[in-house]
Amino acid sequence: MRIRKTLLLNIVFLLILSPVVGADELPSWNDTPPRSAIMHFVDRVTDSDSAEYVRPAERIAVFDNDGTLWSEKPIYFQLQFAMDRVRKLAPQHPEWKSEQPFKAVLENDQDGVLAAGEQGLLKIVMATHAGSTTDEFSATVEDWLRTARHPRFDRPYTELVYQPMLELLSYLRANDFKIYIVSGGGIDFMRTFTERVYGVPPEQVVGSTIKTELSVRDGRPVLVRLPELDFIDDKAGKPVGIHKFIGRRPIAAFGNSDGDLQMLQWTAAGEGPRFCLLVHHTDDEREWAYDRASHVGRLDVALDEARKNGWTVANMKTDWKTIFPAASPNR
Amino acid sequence: MRIRKTLLLNIVFLLILSPVVGADELPSWNDTPPRSAIMHFVDRVTDSDSAEYVRPAERIAVFDNDGTLWSEKPIYFQLQFAMDRVRKLAPQHPEWKSEQPFKAVLENDQDGVLAAGEQGLLKIVMATHAGSTTDEFSATVEDWLRTARHPRFDRPYTELVYQPMLELLSYLRANDFKIYIVSGGGIDFMRTFTERVYGVPPEQVVGSTIKTELSVRDGRPVLVRLPELDFIDDKAGKPVGIHKFIGRRPIAAFGNSDGDLQMLQWTAAGEGPRFCLLVHHTDDEREWAYDRASHVGRLDVALDEARKNGWTVANMKTDWKTIFPAASPNR
Numbered sequence: 001m002r003i004r005k006t007l008l009l010n011i012v013f014l015l016i017l018s019p020v021v022g023a024d025e026l027p028s029w030n031d032t033p034p035r036s037a038i039m040h041f042v043d044r045v046t047d048s049d050s051a052e053y054v055r056p057a058e059r060i061a062v063f064d065n066d067g068t069l070w071s072e073k074p075i076y077f078q079l080q081f082a083m084d085r086v087r088k089l090a091p092q093h094p095e096w097k098s099e100q101p102f103k104a105v106l107e108n109d110q111d112g113v114l115a116a117g118e119q120g121l122l123k124i125v126m127a128t129h130a131g132s133t134t135d136e137f138s139a140t141v142e143d144w145l146r147t148a149r150h151p152r153f154d155r156p157y158t159e160l161v162y163q164p165m166l167e168l169l170s171y172l173r174a175n176d177f178k179i180y181i182v183s184g185g186g187i188d189f190m191r192t193f194t195e196r197v198y199g200v201p202p203e204q205v206v207g208s209t210i211k212t213e214l215s216v217r218d219g220r221p222v223l224v225r226l227p228e229l230d231f232i233d234d235k236a237g238k239p240v241g242i243h244k245f246i247g248r249r250p251i252a253a254f255g256n257s258d259g260d261l262q263m264l265q266w267t268a269a270g271e272g273p274r275f276c277l278l279v280h281h282t283d284d285e286r287e288w289a290y291d292r293a294s295h296v297g298r299l300d301v302a303l304d305e306a307r308k309n310g311w312t313v314a315n316m317k318t319d320w321k322t323i324f325p326a327a328s329p330n331r
Numbered sequence: 332m333r334i335r336k337t338l339l340l341n342i343v344f345l346l347i348l349s350p351v352v353g354a355d356e357l358p359s360w361n362d363t364p365p366r367s368a369i370m371h372f373v374d375r376v377t378d379s380d381s382a383e384y385v386r387p388a389e390r391i392a393v394f395d396n397d398g399t400l401w402s403e404k405p406i407y408f409q410l411q412f413a414m415d416r417v418r419k420l421a422p423q424h425p426e427w428k429s430e431q432p433f434k435a436v437l438e439n440d441q442d443g444v445l446a447a448g449e450q451g452l453l454k455i456v457m458a459t460h461a462g463s464t465t466d467e468f469s470a471t472v473e474d475w476l477r478t479a480r481h482p483r484f485d486r487p488y489t490e491l492v493y494q495p496m497l498e499l500l501s502y503l504r505a506n507d508f509k510i511y512i513v514s515g516g517g518i519d520f521m522r523t524f525t526e527r528v529y530g531v532p533p534e535q536v537v538g539s540t541i542k543t544e545l546s547v548r549d550g551r552p553v554l555v556r557l558p559e560l561d562f563i564d565d566k567a568g569k570p571v572g573i574h575k576f577i578g579r580r581p582i583a584a585f586g587n588s589d590g591d592l593q594m595l596q597w598t599a600a601g602e603g604p605r606f607c608l609l610v611h612h613t614d615d616e617r618e619w620a621y622d623r624a625s626h627v628g629r630l631d632v633a634l635d636e637a638r639k640n641g642w643t644v645a646n647m648k649t650d651w652k653t654i655f656p657a658a659s660p661n662r
Contacts, residue, residue, distance in 0.1 A: 057532055134574055178534075191578045201388055202578030203509075209575060214567040214593060220600050221593065223574050230575075236545040243465055243554050244540060244561075245576060247522045247533030262545060262552065269551050 025171050028164040028321045034277065034314045038168065041275040042175050045251065052273045056176035060250040062242060062263060063169075065183035065190060065207075067256040067297040068279050069198060070161040071150075073288045075110075075296060077157045078189050079121075081144050083113070085128035093127075102127070114295075122229075125186075130210055130227035133217070134188060137225055141192045155327060158197050162279070163325045164314075165254075169198055172252075180250070182206045182242055184234035184259055188225075206245040208233045238263035256281065261302040268309060276311040278302060283317040356502050359495040359652045365608065365645045369499065372606040373506050376582065383604045387507035391581040393573060393594060394500070396514035396521060396538075398587040398628040399610050400529060401492040402481075404619045406441075406627060408488045409520050410452075412475050414444070416459035424458075433458070445626075453560075456517075461541055461558035464548070465519060468556055472523045486658060489528050493610070494656045495645075496585075500529055508583070513537045513573055515565035515590055519556075537576040539564045569594035587612065592633040599640060607642040609633060614648040 029035040045054040066072040086096070086105045096102035101120035104112025113120065132140065150160055169179055179200050183190060187207030194200040209230040212223040233241040239262055242250065253260070253267035256279040264276040280299065282289050291299040306313050316323065360366040376385040397403040417427070417436045427433035432451035435443025444451065460468065476489055484491060500510055510531050514521060518538035525531040540561040543554040564572040570593055573581065584591070584598035587610040595607040611630065613620050622630040637644050647654065 057526075060534075187575070187578070195388075203391075203576070205578060212571050212574060214570050214597075221570060221597050223570060239545050239552060239554060240543050243543060244518070245534070247518070247536060266545075266552050 026164065026167050028167055030319050030321055032315075032319045034312050034319045037312045038171075038275070038277070041252070041273065042172070044273050046175050054251055054272065058248065058251065059172075059175070059177040060180060060246060060248060061172050061177045061252040062180045062182040062206075062246075062250040062254070062267065063165075064255040064257070064260045064263070065181050065185050067281065068162075068254055068260070069165050069181070070157070071287060072297050073290070074151065076185070077160075078185050079124075080148070080157075081141065081189070082124050082128040084144060084148060085140070086124060089128070126210075126227040129186060129189075130225045133222040133224055134212060135222070137188055138192050141189055145193055153324075155324075158193050159327060160324060161197055162320070163322045164320045165279075166198065166325065168254075169200070173199065177252070178204065180204045180206055180242075180246060182233065182238055182263060184208055184232065184237075186210075187233075206233055206241045208237075234259050236262050239266035242266065251275065253277075254279070255302070257297040257299050258302045259297075261305060264302065264311065265305070268311070276306070276309070278306050278311060278313050280313050280315050282315050283320075283323065286323045287316060289317075357495065357498050359498055361650050361652055363646075363650045365643050365650045368643045369502075369606070369608070372583070372604065373503070375604050377506050385582055385603065389579065389582065390503075390506070390508040391511060391577060391579060392503050392508045392583040393511045393513040393537075393577075393581040393585070393598065394496075395586040395588070395591045395594070396512050396516050398612065399493075399585055399591070400496050400512070401488070402618060403628050404621070405482065407516070408491075409516050410455075411479070411488075412472065412520070413455050413459040415475060415479060416471070417455060420459070457541075457558040460517060460520075461556045464553040464555055465543060466553070468519055469523050472520055476524055484655075486655075489524050490658060491655060492528055493651070494653045495651045496610075497529065497656065499585075500531070503583075504530065509535065511535045511537055511573075511577060511581070513564065513569055513594060515539055515563065515568075517541075518564075537564055537572045539568075565590045567593050570597035573597065582606065584608075585610070586633070588628040588630050589633045590628075592636060595633065595642065596636070599642070607637070607640070609637050609642060609644050611644050611646050613646050614651075614654065617654045618647060620648075 025039065026035055044050055044052045045059065047053060063069055066076055083105050086102055090096055090106055096106060101113050101116035101124055104116065105124065129137065145156065145158055148157060149155060150157055153160060172179060181190060181194060181200055181204065185207050187205055187209050190205050190207055191202040194205050195202065211226040211228045211230045213226055215222055215224045231237065231241065238260065242263065249270040250267045251270065251273065252275040253264045254277045255264055268274050268276050278299065280291065281287060290297065291303060356370065357366050375381055375383045376390065378384060394400055397407055414436050417433055421427055421437055427437060432444050432447035432455055435447065436455065476487065479488060480486060481488055481491055503510060512521060512525060512531055512535065516538050518536055518540050521536050521538055522533040525536050526533065542557040542559045542561045544557055546553055546555045562568065562572065569591065573594065580601040581598045582601065582604065583606040584595045585608045586595055599605050599607050609630065611622065612618060621628065622634060
C-alpha cells in the first residue's frame with residue numbers, strides 16, 4: 001500500500017515536471033512544414049540548456065482574431081452583430097427607414113452598406129455599440145452569440161473557430177506561453193466569449209475601444225459606453241496596442257491579413273528567437289479561399305513579406321486536417 | 332536511499348499542494364484588525380467549501396502605486412524624475428532659462444513650479460516624457476532609478492516601497508490572486524521597475540498614457556512617444572482603466588487617497604465578497620503623516636467613505652511594524 005502510494009506520487013510528480021511533447025500534439029495539423037516549424041520553435045525557446053531559451057514570463061504570443069482564430073466571411077462577425085442589432089433597434093428609430101446607412105441595412109442592401117464607406121460603418125457601430133452600460137452591452141452580445149447562426153454553415157458563430165488553432169493555443173499554453181488576442185475587433189465584443197471558446201481570459205484581449213465614462217445609476221457606479229472612438233487596434237495600431245496593454249514585445253505572432261503585417265514585423269524585430277505565422281485561406285470547399293483581392297481580410301503585402309522573411313504560412317487546404325471543431329452544445 | 336528520495340518527493344508534493352496559512356504570514360503587520368481583516372477575506376474567497384468561494388481566475392486585486400506601494404513625498408517620484416530630466420536636458424533648451432515652468436525647475440523654485448498649475452505640469456511632462464522611442468524612454472527611467480536618491484532618506488526611490496505591502500502582494504499571489512497596479516502614474520515609467528520591485532509584470536500595470544506612433548528607424552519599427560495625452564488613469568479614470576485593460580471587476584482594491592475613491596467604489600459595487608483597504612499615512616517619524624489637507628495624496632472623502640462602508644484602514648503608525656525594507660544592493 002505504502003509502495004503504491006509512493007508510485008502514484010512519483011507519477012504525478014513526473015507529470016507535473018514533464019514538458020509536453022510527442023506526436024499527439026497538434027493532431028489537426030498535417031505533418032507538413034508549418035507543424036514542424038511551430039514545434040521546433042517551441043522546443044528552442046523552452047529548452048533551458050539552449051542559448052535561445054526564453055523564460056516563461058517572456059513567452060508572449062499574440063493572435064489576431066478575425067480570419068486567424070475564427071472565420072470572417074461573408075462579413076466580419078461583429079459587423080453582422082451590428083447589422084442584426086440595427087434591425088432589432090429599428091422600431092425605436094423610425095428615422096432609420098430613410099437615413100443611410102441604416103436604410104441599406106434594413107433593406108438587406110449589402111452594396112448600399114458598403115457604399116456608405118468608413119463613415120457609414122462608424123455610424124452603424126456607434127448606433128449599436130454605444131449608449132449602454134458595459135454590463136448591458138456584454139449581455140446583448142452574449143444573447144446574440146447564443147441565438148445567431150452563420151448563414152452558410154448554420155452554426156453559432158463561436159463554433160466557426162479553427163480547430164487547428166485551438167490546438168495551437170493549448171499547445172503554447174502547455175509550454176508556458178501567455179496568449180494574447182490582438183484584434184481590430186471591439187475589445188468588449190470579444191471578451192464575452194474568448195475565455196469560454198479560446199481559454200483566453202478578458203485581461204488578455206487587446207482590441208479596438210470606444211470611450212467609456214463612469215456614471216452612477218440607482219446609487220451604483222456604472223461605465224457608460226460613449227459614441228466616441230478611443231483606439232483602433234489595426235495595422236500600425238497593433239504594435240501600439242501591444243505596447244500599451246502588454247508592455248513587452250511578443251516572441252510569436254499569428255495573423256492572416258495585411259492588417260496584421262505591422263504586428264508581425266514588430267514581433268520579428270525583437271532580439272532572440274521569433275516566430276511569425278500567417279493563416280492563408282485557400283480552402284473554398286471547407287471554408288473560403290481569398291487573399292490579394294479580398295475586401296475582407298486582404299492578404300497581399302504581408303504574404304510577400306512572409307516569403308521574404310521566412311515566416312511560416314499555413315495553407316488551410318493542405319496543412320489542416322479539419323477546419324472547425326465538431327459541434328458542441330456547450331460552445 | 333530509496334526511502335529518502337520518496338520522503339523528499341512527498342515533502343515537495345505537499346509543499347506544492349499546501350495552501351499558504353499561518354502566523355508567519357504578513358510578518359511586518361502588527362496583530363491589529365487590518366491584518367486579520369485581510370486574512371479573513373482571503374480565507375473566505377479561497378475556501379472551496381464556502382459559498383463565498385471565488386475561482387482563481389476571478390481573484391483580481393488592484394493596487395494604487397504612489398502612497399500605496401511606495402512613498403509620494405515630498406513630491407511624486409515621477410515628478411522628481413521629470414524635474415531632474417529638465418535639468419539634464421536644459422543645455423539643449425536655452426529658452427528654458429526664461430520660460431515657465433522650466434525656469435522655476437532650473438532655479439529650484441518649487442512654489443514657482445506649483446504656481447504653473449496643471450498646464451505647467453503638463454508642459455514638464457511632455458518635454459521630458461515624449462519625443463523618444465519607447466525603448467529609449469525606458470532606458471532613461473532605468474538610468475534615473477539607478478542613480479537618483481531620495482532627498483530625505485538618501486536611498487534609491489525603489490527602496491522606498493512599503494515592506495508590509497510587499498508581503499501583502501506575496502501573500503495574495505500565493506493565494507492565486509492576480510495583482511494589477513492601477514495608478515495615475517505613467518504606465519511606461521512604472522513598467523521599468525514593477526516586476527523587479529513588486530513582482531508585477533508589465534502586462535499587469537495600468538496607468539496614464541501618452542500616445543505613441545509606429546515609425547521606422549534604420550529599417551526597424553519603433554514606437555515614438557508623442558506629446559499628446561492618451562488617458563489619465565486617476566479618479567473616475569481608474570474604473571475606466573480597469574475595464575479597458577483588465578475587462579473584469581476586481582474583488583479587492585488598495586489605495587491611499589481620494590484619487591482611489593472611484594476604484595474602491597467600483598470594486599465594492601460588485602457581487603459577492605469584496606475587500607477595500609486604504610493606507611493611512613500617520614507616521615511622521617518613520618514616513619509622513621498627512622491626509623485631508625495634503626496637496627499630494629489628499630485623503631479626505633475616501634476616508635469618510637471608508638468609515639461609512641466598513642472598508643479597512645491601515646494606520647501606518649500602529650498597524651505596520653516596519654515601513655521600508657532593509658537596504659538591498661540589488662533593488
